Amino acid sequence: MKATKKTLQGRGITSGCCKGTAVVSEKPLSFLGGVDYNSGVVIEKNHDLKGESLKDKVLCFPSGHGSTVGSYVLYSLVKKGLGPKAIVNQVADTVVVVGAIIAEIPMVDQIDIKQIKTGAIIEVDGDKGTVKVKGEVE
Amino acid sequence: MLDGENGWANQVAMKILVRLGDLYGATKLIPVQSAHLSGVSYKHLGDAAIDFLNELADKGGRAQTQASLNPSSLDQKFLGKRYSKERFAKQARIIELYEKMCIQPTLTCTPYYLQKPRPGQHLAWAESSAVVYANSVLNAWTNREGAPSALAAALVGKTPNYGVHQPENRRPNVLVKLETQLSTEADYGTLGIHLGKLLKDKIPTFKGLRDSEDDLKQLGAAMASSGMTALFYTRPPNKKERLEFMSVKARDIEEAASSLCTTDQPPDLVFIGCPHCSINEMKSVANVLEGKKVRKDAELWVCTSRYVKERAKKYVGVIECAGGRVLCDTCVLVTWIKDIGVHKLMTNSAKTAFYAPTLNDVDVALKQCLKTVCRN
Numbered sequence: 001m002k003a004t005k006k007t008l009q010g011r012g013i014t015s016g017c018c019k020g021t022a023v024v025s026e027k028p029l030s031f032l033g034g035v036d037y038n039s040g041v042v043i044e045k046n047h048d049l050k051g052e053s054l055k056d057k058v059l060c061f062p063s064g065h066g067s068t069v070g071s072y073v074l075y076s077l078v079k080k081g082l083g084p085k086a087i088v089n090q091v092a093d094t095v096v097v098v099g100a101i102i103a104e105i106p107m108v109d110q111i112d113i114k115q116i117k118t119g120a121i122i123e124v125d126g127d128k129g130t131v132k133v134k135g136e137v138e
Numbered sequence: 139m140l141d142g143e144n145g146w147a148n149q150v151a152m153k154i155l156v157r158l159g160d161l162y163g164a165t166k167l168i169p170v171q172s173a174h175l176s177g178v179s180y181k182h183l184g185d186a187a188i189d190f191l192n193e194l195a196d197k198g199g200r201a202q203t204q205a206s207l208n209p210s211s212l213d214q215k216f217l218g219k220r221y222s223k224e225r226f227a228k229q230a231r232i233i234e235l236y237e238k239m240c241i242q243p244t245l246t247c248t249p250y251y252l253q254k255p256r257p258g259q260h261l262a263w264a265e266s267s268a269v270v271y272a273n274s275v276l277n278a279w280t281n282r283e284g285a286p287s288a289l290a291a292a293l294v295g296k297t298p299n300y301g302v303h304q305p306e307n308r309r310p311n312v313l314v315k316l317e318t319q320l321s322t323e324a325d326y327g328t329l330g331i332h333l334g335k336l337l338k339d340k341i342p343t344f345k346g347l348r349d350s351e352d353d354l355k356q357l358g359a360a361m362a363s364s365g366m367t368a369l370f371y372t373r374p375p376n377k378k379e380r381l382e383f384m385s386v387k388a389r390d391i392e393e394a395a396s397s398l399c400t401t402d403q404p405p406d407l408v409f410i411g412c413p414h415c416s417i418n419e420m421k422s423v424a425n426v427l428e429g430k431k432v433r434k435d436a437e438l439w440v441c442t443s444r445y446v447k448e449r450a451k452k453y454v455g456v457i458e459c460a461g462g463r464v465l466c467d468t469c470v471l472v473t474w475i476k477d478i479g480v481h482k483l484m485t486n487s488a489k490t491a492f493y494a495p496t497l498n499d500v501d502v503a504l505k506q507c508l509k510t511v512c513r514n
Binding site: 037072073075092094097098102 | 161182184186264284285287
């Protein structure tokens with residue numbers, strides 16, 4: 001564990017603050033059809049997070065895509081304790097924004113997510129629009 | 139309202155509208171005349187949405203404006219009897235939750251036949267084919283809402299004033315010149331599929347388009363499926379504006395048509411009514427079927443709203459006499475046709491031809507299909 005510290009400044013989308021382990025994707029993600037409603041595991045074909053559980057993670061990915069019904073999937077996963085704790089996007093899209101609002105989890109966008117590695121402990125502040133990278137697993 | 143004095147449901151709905159408004163550059167919320175909601179079919183929604191709708195309805199969510207619903211995954215009389223009890227119950231539950239929130243169970247993608255919006259009225263409609271029809275044929279004003287944002291607009295009675303709610307965002311930016319004749323509704327839809335891919339969210343205006351409202355419905359529905367069209371014009375603007383130019387030749391339509399057909403085998407099911415049929419379309423179908431019989435090895439479904447069916451009784455009688463079925467509250471795209479043995483679908487709707495291979499996992503042929511489905 002290397003104790004690097006950096007603060008990335010983005011834009012707060014939904015308020016709240018939380019700390020957790022990052023799971024980072026290079027690909028857009030569709031919650032409808034892309035994440036299993038009963039387990040919180042990514043099932044989208046050819047996705048770099050396929051097989052990964054989102055439970056209690058800070059989910060970092062470029063942007064959402066797909067059906068607007070995807071917002072409801074994010075809501076249900078969080079309510080059942082199977083969803084991510086917070087979301088970091090490069091570009092916020094409607095599906096994910098609405099999902100984060102109704103699931104009541106913090107969300108920040110306009111972050112260069114390449115600066116975050118899977119496994120890093122990060123702190124998302126949806127009010128200040130910041131992502132603090134606390135430590136990185138090398 | 140944002141602080142929750144009107145209950146959790148309204149607070150959440152407000153948050154959705156305000157946040158989306160911030161993201162897309164709205165300056166305020168404006169009242170809407172009506173909201174039309176997608177997100178009704180259990181096939182698409184799944185169980186996740188039931189959880190959310192349940193919490194909203196429980197915690198005081200009630201529509202503050204006239205609100206209507208898109209088609210569901212089944213109708214009670216016909217498809218409801220062909221699926222599992224669980225599917226039937228889940229679909230009924232979804233509709234019941236919307237009704238609890240004072241949202242009308244119209245179950246049609248053509249709410250404009252039930253109540254026609256007036257020119258200049260602001261709406262918050264999901265269902266992309268209804269959005270493009272409202273903006274382009276009726277000159278009402280609505281963005282392409284998603285299922286949750288249209289629901290939020292229904293519960294608050296307002297929408298953020300970005301996008302095509304602003305006059306400056308309603309100007310055309312592409313002039314499309316038609317250098318070929320379109321004869322059937324399938325041709326109009328095929329043109330729409332071709333253009334939607336090229337235009338994405340640009341606003342086209344047409345030169346050389348002879349139009350009926352039903353043909354424009356097919357054109358708009360298709361553009362909104364392969365692209366993100368919310369608005370088009372049927373004649374060039376009076377003012378000289380700088381427009382991008384695009385021409386459409388016979389070959390473009392032929393190529394788009396062949397890309398939409400994945401089979402030339404005889405169909406298991408012939409489907410008319412995407413978007414749901416107008417009274418005039420019911421009449422056209424009845425005129426072709428008069429005195430004929432549907433083949434024994436295929437089904438014919440004609441989908442429409444309960445409202446139109448009620449007003450087209452004469453035509454419904456002719457269609458049923460020929461062995462076809464007039465279904466309300468549903469359509470092919472939002473139901474499980476493969477589970478009831480349909481593998482090859484034939485339709486006159488380019489929107490259905492565009493979506494069915496992925497949404498329904500069936501092969502599709504786009505044609506003037508009534509002659510095919512009748513016995514010789």
